[in-house]
Amino acid sequence: MTESTGTVRYGSRLTERQVRIEAPWRIAARRFTRHRMAVFSLVVLTIFAILAIGAPVIAQHDPSAIDLRARNEGPSIDHWFGTDRTGRDTFARTVYAGRVSLLVGVASVVISIGVGAVLGALAGYQGGAIDNLIMRLTDVMMTFPAIIIILTVAAITGPGLWKTIFLIGLLNWPVPCRLVRARFLLLRNLEFVQAAEVIGAPDTRIMFRHAFPNVIDVLIVNATLGVAAAILLEAGLSFLGLGVQAPTPSWGNMLEVARNISAMENDLWQWAPAGIAIVVCVIAINFVGDGLREALDPRL
Amino acid sequence: MGRYIQRRLMINIPVLIIITILSFLLLQATPGDPLSAYVPPDSPLTEAQRDALRERLGLNAPLPERYLIWLKEALQGNLGVSARTGQDVLELIGARIGPTLLLMVTAMTIGVVSGLLLGVLTAVRRNTPIDMLISSGALFGISVPVYLAGLVGLYIFSVRLGWFPTGGYTTPGDTGFLDRLHHLILPALVIAIQYVASTMRYTRSSMIEALSQDYVRTAQAKGLAFRPVVLRHALRNALIPIATIIGTYIPNLLAGAVFIETIFTWPGMGRLFVESVNARDYPVVMGLTLILAIIILTANLLTDLTYAIIDPRIRYD
Numbered sequence: 001m002t003e004s005t006g007t008v009r010y011g012s013r014l015t016e017r018q019v020r021i022e023a024p025w026r027i028a029a030r031r032f033t034r035h036r037m038a039v040f041s042l043v044v045l046t047i048f049a050i051l052a053i054g055a056p057v058i059a060q061h062d063p064s065a066i067d068l069r070a071r072n073e074g075p076s077i078d079h080w081f082g083t084d085r086t087g088r089d090t091f092a093r094t095v096y097a098g099r100v101s102l103l104v105g106v107a108s109v110v111i112s113i114g115v116g117a118v119l120g121a122l123a124g125y126q127g128g129a130i131d132n133l134i135m136r137l138t139d140v141m142m143t144f145p146a147i148i149i150i151l152t153v154a155a156i157t158g159p160g161l162w163k164t165i166f167l168i169g170l171l172n173w174p175v176p177c178r179l180v181r182a183r184f185l186l187l188r189n190l191e192f193v194q195a196a197e198v199i200g201a202p203d204t205r206i207m208f209r210h211a212f213p214n215v216i217d218v219l220i221v222n223a224t225l226g227v228a229a230a231i232l233l234e235a236g237l238s239f240l241g242l243g244v245q246a247p248t249p250s251w252g253n254m255l256e257v258a259r260n261i262s263a264m265e266n267d268l269w270q271w272a273p274a275g276i277a278i279v280v281c282v283i284a285i286n287f288v289g290d291g292l293r294e295a296l297d298p299r300l
Numbered sequence: 301m302g303r304y305i306q307r308r309l310m311i312n313i314p315v316l317i318i319i320t321i322l323s324f325l326l327l328q329a330t331p332g333d334p335l336s337a338y339v340p341p342d343s344p345l346t347e348a349q350r351d352a353l354r355e356r357l358g359l360n361a362p363l364p365e366r367y368l369i370w371l372k373e374a375l376q377g378n379l380g381v382s383a384r385t386g387q388d389v390l391e392l393i394g395a396r397i398g399p400t401l402l403l404m405v406t407a408m409t410i411g412v413v414s415g416l417l418l419g420v421l422t423a424v425r426r427n428t429p430i431d432m433l434i435s436s437g438a439l440f441g442i443s444v445p446v447y448l449a450g451l452v453g454l455y456i457f458s459v460r461l462g463w464f465p466t467g468g469y470t471t472p473g474d475t476g477f478l479d480r481l482h483h484l485i486l487p488a489l490v491i492a493i494q495y496v497a498s499t500m501r502y503t504r505s506s507m508i509e510a511l512s513q514d515y516v517r518t519a520q521a522k523g524l525a526f527r528p529v530v531l532r533h534a535l536r537n538a539l540i541p542i543a544t545i546i547g548t549y550i551p552n553l554l555a556g557a558v559f560i561e562t563i564f565t566w567p568g569m570g571r572l573f574v575e576s577v578n579a580r581d582y583p584v585v586m587g588l589t590l591i592l593a594i595i596i597l598t599a600n601l602l603t604d605l606t607y608a609i610i611d612p613r614i615r616y617d
Contacts, residue, residue: 140315143596145555148573148589152323155577155585156330232445236559239447240574258451259563261466265459275448283443 031295038291041284048281052098061089063096064247072267082269085257093249094273100250101281104165104234105227111169113223116176117215121207123177124184131181138174146171146233154242164243168230176222183215217296224289228282235278251278308604312597319593320374323586324367330582335359338378338583340386374590380583384576389587393569399469400561400568404553406488411495412546418496419503424530426508434500441497446490447559453490454563467565487564491556495549502545503538510534543610547603551596 081090237243238252254274379389557570
């Protein structure tokens with residue numbers, strides 16, 4: 001079904017007649033738009049993305065330009081959200097931090113989905129000892145809160161943007177792995193997979209060429225929610241000073257200033273925008289994930 | 301039942317062994333003299349004494365043997381000494397378990413009790429304005445990360461309103477119960493938010509399902525009053541899945557403690573963890589990882605057992 005319209009010939013009574021056959025993505029899009037919060041959230045996320053991509057155009061200041069004559073200023077025409085402890089423009093930092101958060105979210109999900117999909121496919125399709133080994137590994141990883149593992153490893157490797165991305169990515173693969181495995185267990189017994197086996201297609205070809213397209217729907221939903229989880233984890237780590245390091249702005253390390261009570265009290269403008277950005281972004285992503293789940297679920 | 305317990309133990313023990321191996325390997329990957337994990341930084345040992353100690357602790361042996369020696373020492377309670385203060389790691393951690401436990405138990409009690417009440421309320425008053433208000437509040441509650449809730453709570457209730465102290469465990473010099481309570485309430489409430497929200501959501505859906513069962517209709521048809529039907533018939537059965545959810549809270553509570561103890565300068569394990577990571581105090585970091593692992597695995601085991609005890613309909617063999 002690659003075309004969205006087609007010609008259907010009916011039997012004797014009906015003459016030839018144009019009937020619209022909807023493409024699957026169109027059905028999904030129609031279902032998605034029924035979920036009002038999801039559509040609204042998608043708009044919000046688009047705005048976040050535009051702000052992040054267009055950061056150099058939108059922010060009139062360099063996010064790491066220090067101006068010691070203008071420290072701890074309140075909002076003004078020149079500095080919309082005021083300035084921080086070294087006179088850097090908070091609005092510019094919030095917008096540029098969006099880039100970092102979205103980068104961390106998307107890049108770490110690419111890693112976790114990649115690892116999870118391959119291991120999940122292996123476990124589900126091969127079964128036996130491989131399946132057992134991979135599943136016990138997911139058990140171990142899922143019993144442990146990611147933040148504790150990341151903190152332990154960060155103590156040794158030291159913090160940093162790409163280290164944070166890899167750590168988050170390598171910790172979040174168990175859930176997509178299990179989803180893919182569960183789907184593969186079902187697929188393994190379906191006719192089209194068995195047919196491919198019978199004509200002698202190699203295992204890797206069956207797994208990735210025939211079976212894999214059937215797990216894309218679960219992976220899309222999981223990836224969306226994974227981005228939100230990764231953004232939260234990065235912000236938390238950076239808040240503790242163990243994730244993305246200054247001068248690179250991140251919503252998490254912008255919150256770090258609030259660990260000092262007098263700064264929290266007197267300089268609300270330095271940390272509140274980052275906090276609001278985190279909450280709005282994460283809630284929006286979760287609603288979009290919800291909308292996608294409903295849109296892509298064939299049972300509904 | 302016996303065989304079930306046995307099987308759960310068999311699953312958890314290998315996991316614990318894997319975790320000890322991983323902690324050991326990570327500790328090996330840390331820079332610096334491995335002996336510094338066992339000797340205080342300012343100890344007046346001669347080079348010959350250091351060599352003798354290295355030999356006794358097996359630091360010159362091949363890796364697998366070193367692991368076994370490390371494990372033996374660890375089992376006897378010797379997790380080394382802090383690279384910062386030279387204090388015994390186990391003692392250092394032991395002093396922090398109490399405050400963390402106090403915070404966690406309080407937060408969990410608040411979370412579970414109010415979550416249950418709100419869950420029953422929203423299930424009984426399903427689709428009324430009250431239900432919608434509480435349900436959307438809960439959705440918000442699980443979306444807000446604990447560190448942000450902590451910062452906002454601290455800002456509003458301590459800094460602006462001045463209702464609570466801005467952090468710490470006690471006021472120096474004051475050992476009274478009320479002072480303790482005064483310091484405890486805000487961080488405990490902040491941590492509880494997520495658990496109120498998630499307990500409420502589980503209770504609500506579990507209760508709605510239980511209320512639609514035949515035995516509830518039968519009880520009502522017999523002429524029983526509404527309240528006993530809800531509490532004694534529906535809630536009892538609705539509690540079964542909820543009991544297991546509560547067990548899964550413990551790892552997350554520990555993760556939340558890392559943030560909340562840092563924000564509220566609470567002298568618990570979470571804050572010690574963050575401090576030690578920042579100071580590259582590897583022996584303490586590894587000791588904490590190991591102890592947290594044991595706590596989490598024990599909690600998982602207890603959850604599994606609770607599930608087996610609480611629901612006699614389920615047989616596990």
